[in-house]
Amino acid sequence: MDLKSLIRDVPDFPQAGIMFRDITTLLADPGGLRYTLDSLTQKCAGLGVDRVVGIESRGFIVGVPLAEKLGVGFVPARKPGKLPAAVHSIEYSLEYGTDRLEIHQDALQPGNRVLIADDVIATGGTALAAADLVAQTGAILAGFAFVIELAGLQGRSRLPQVPIITLVEY
């Protein structure tokens, strides 16, 4: 399936010079949605993970159904101040700005094998921050899953040496 034909390109969002790859049009297409989730599930099945960590907020859209299809649990990595119990926290840089991510301290156990999921890998800063959070919990990072890779930004090169699953490359 040609997923690119279902992904909307929005120039200059959220600021000038950014070509935003909008997955809402892909999510709204029943066949595209099913193909996306089936493909990610198939490619991630061999990683032997027992938790999916989704990055707020589009990582939740991808991560929750992926976790369910893999038969494992889901853990949110959230923007600051959203999680109610004790958290690990880390600041990171985006393609456009800086932000902070948090994870519940008790959400992962040492020995858990974790897959980090998001819609897009751009510079890799967000995914790297999520990997640092997973490391703070003592769990094992087993891989990353993204629908879209912006290959020109070479985010992949910043990430730890684990499998990086992607479906569409720009």
Ligand code: AMP
């Ligand atoms: P980065 O930390 O640079 O890899 O940025 C990844 C995060 O920002 C992901 O959560 C994406 O949802 C979002 N993002 C960055 N650049 C884009 C883009 N060009 N189109 C869509 N989402 C983007």
